[in-house]
Amino acid sequence: xxxxxxxxxxxxxxxxxxxxxxxxxxxxxxxxxxxxxxxxxxxxxxxxxxxxxxxxxxxxxxxxxxxxxxxxxxxxxxxxxxxxxxxxxxxxxxxxxxxxxxxxxxxxxxxxxxxxxxxxxxxxxxxxxxxxxxxxxxxxxxxxxxxxxxxxxxxxxxxxxxxxxxxxxxxxxxxxxxxxxxxxxxxxxxxxxxxxxxxxxxxxxxxxxxxxxxxxxxxxxxxxxxxxxxxxxxxxxxxxxxxxxxxxxxxxxxxxxxxxxxxxxxxxxxxxxxxxxxxxxxxxxxxxxxxxxxxxxxxxxxxxxxxxxxxxxxxxxxxxxxxxxxxxxxxxxxxxxxxxxxxxxxxxxxxxxxxxxxxxxxxxxxxxxxxxxxxxxxxxxxxxxxxxxxxxxxxxxxxxxxxxxxxxxxxxxxxxxxxxxxxxxxxxxxxxxxxxxxxxxxxxxxxxxxxxx
Numbered sequence: 001x002x003x004x005x006x007x008x009x010x011x012x013x014x015x016x017x018x019x020x021x022x023x024x025x026x027x028x029x030x031x032x033x034x035x036x037x038x039x040x041x042x043x044x045x046x047x048x049x050x051x052x053x054x055x056x057x058x059x060x061x062x063x064x065x066x067x068x069x070x071x072x073x074x075x076x077x078x079x080x081x082x083x084x085x086x087x088x089x090x091x092x093x094x095x096x097x098x099x100x101x102x103x104x105x106x107x108x109x110x111x112x113x114x115x116x117x118x119x120x121x122x123x124x125x126x127x128x129x130x131x132x133x134x135x136x137x138x139x140x141x142x143x144x145x146x147x148x149x150x151x152x153x154x155x156x157x158x159x160x161x162x163x164x165x166x167x168x169x170x171x172x173x174x175x176x177x178x179x180x181x182x183x184x185x186x187x188x189x190x191x192x193x194x195x196x197x198x199x200x201x202x203x204x205x206x207x208x209x210x211x212x213x214x215x216x217x218x219x220x221x222x223x224x225x226x227x228x229x230x231x232x233x234x235x236x237x238x239x240x241x242x243x244x245x246x247x248x249x250x251x252x253x254x255x256x257x258x259x260x261x262x263x264x265x266x267x268x269x270x271x272x273x274x275x276x277x278x279x280x281x282x283x284x285x286x287x288x289x290x291x292x293x294x295x296x297x298x299x300x301x302x303x304x305x306x307x308x309x310x311x312x313x314x315x316x317x318x319x320x321x322x323x324x325x326x327x328x329x330x331x332x333x334x335x336x337x338x339x340x341x342x343x344x345x346x347x348x349x350x351x352x353x354x355x356x357x358x359x360x361x362x363x364x365x366x367x368x369x370x371x372x373x374x375x376x377x378x379x380x381x382x383x384x385x386x387x388x389x390x391x392x393x394x395x396x397x398x399x400x401x402x403x404x405x406x407x408x409x410x411x412x413x414x415x416x417x418x419x420x421x422x423x424x425x426x427x428x429x430x431x432x433x434x435x436x437x438x439x440x441x442x443x444x445x446x447x448x449x450x451x452x453x
Contacts, residue, residue: 009086010160013039020099022080022087022111029383031111031161032077035101037062041073043089043096045081076110079162106389112161112382113352116154116191119364120144120173121356126198127234128220129300130261132293132365135171144176146358150378151182154358155189157382165192167351169364174199184212196220196259198233201245210252218257219245219282223265224272232265243280250281257284259332262313263305271320274329284328287317294365294428344438345420348395352386360385362394365424372423397421401434412440 011031014023020039022032034042044054051070058066080087089096121144124135155166166186173179174197183193196218201209209217219242223229226236235241249256258277260270270287277285292302307313314331321329343349347362355361360374372394375385385391396417402408407416416438426437 009088011087013089019102033102033105046087115351116166117353121171124172129298141175143356152185155186159189168195180208180212187213200241206248206252216255221258246280256282258282263290278324278327286332288332343420345422349420405435
């Protein structure tokens with residue numbers, strides 16, 4: 001008879017064609033492939049051997065690689081080894097030594113996404129000049145068809161596979177009326193929501209968010225001037241609305257970060273906004289330099305919005321910060337944000353991005369391209385969508401897709417695949433998904449920023 005511990009373990013190591021895999025026992029879904037030394041390390045950890053002792057054993061066998069190998073296995077499978085999940089490994093070390101590494105695994109590197117990125121809706125009630133999302137203007141969410149129950153199921157499975165955060169985005173997320181309760185479901189599953197909004201938050205909505213368990217939120221606040229607000233957001237009432245949102249959230253103990261997108265239009269208003277943010281109870285303010293968008297949402301062009309090159313944003317922020325000691329004031333750095341990793345693009349690496357209907361998609365800046373969609377999370381498990389081979393080929397394209405470009409014969413081609421490719425950067429700089437997506441040597445061809453997908 002199997003022990004109770006074994007019966008409760010949700011995952012199991014299996015050997016197929018002399019290759020080692022991690023399988024979810026409930027549905028026989030493969031969620032990981034391992035090399036012989038990786039599976040040996042995993043067995044020691046799964047058997048309860050302390051990591052320090054594992055490292056000592058490894059150091060005797062592979063002294064130069066011991067620490068790196070242990071960290072790799074831990075980072076990949078830590079979530080599956082947690083109490084209540086566990087990995088059953090019904091093989092001896094001698095049997096595991098005979099397994100062979102898989103040359104071309106179509107499985108993603110980690111069992112499931114560490115971050116969910118949910119585009120709640122493509123609709124927005126604002127008209128922000130700097131928006132990259134290309135939203136539909138409106139106050140309803142006809143596209144938000146994935147249900148709360150379906151989302152709860154996604155959160156539960158994703159958490160079991162190691163998900164830690166869900167990025168809430170759009171459009172305006174709070175146009176979805178049950179959003180506070182959906183966020184509460186994510187929190188109950190152990191997933192932390194990260195959200196930025198321009199929605200007017202009254203006391204009732206702030207109370208629902210606090211009840212759901214929200215501890216932190218970001219609000220977008222770019223100007224204290226009604227005239228500038230009209231130009232930038234499409235509403236003269238925006239400044240007073242966002243002041244009220246900060247006050248109401250703070251009154252329920254929710255820590256508020258103000259996000260200020262700095263453009264030529266509003267650069268001079270950083271200090272007035274910092275004053276209002278501090279006065280109304282915000283704890284932090286991040287200044288985000290405007291980046292060129294593919295299709296500007298108003299008559300203003302990118303050139304009219306980009307900050308002048310002679311502006312020293314960091315120095316300006318440091319000087320203003322001295323006047324508001326109770327407000328943490330800094331410049332937002334993409335590479336240091338909680339949802340960033342070592343990847344150039346983390347979609348398909350640590351992040352799973354899904355549309356308002358629950359369908360997985362390759363890029364949140366190219367929503368209209370149906371060739372970039374993956375599985376439907378209303379119909380398949382998170383693990384199936386994450387490890388879908390077709391989606392994997394969107395994440396790591398074959399070299400043949402780059403024919404007649406500098407990438408085709410580049411020695412760094414595979415490392416760019418490993419780091420994650422930004423197909424949006426490739427499109428706006430070179431006119432194609434399958435070209436250079438970062439700074440490197442070779443000729444540079446300027447593409448039309450208004451190019452269609």
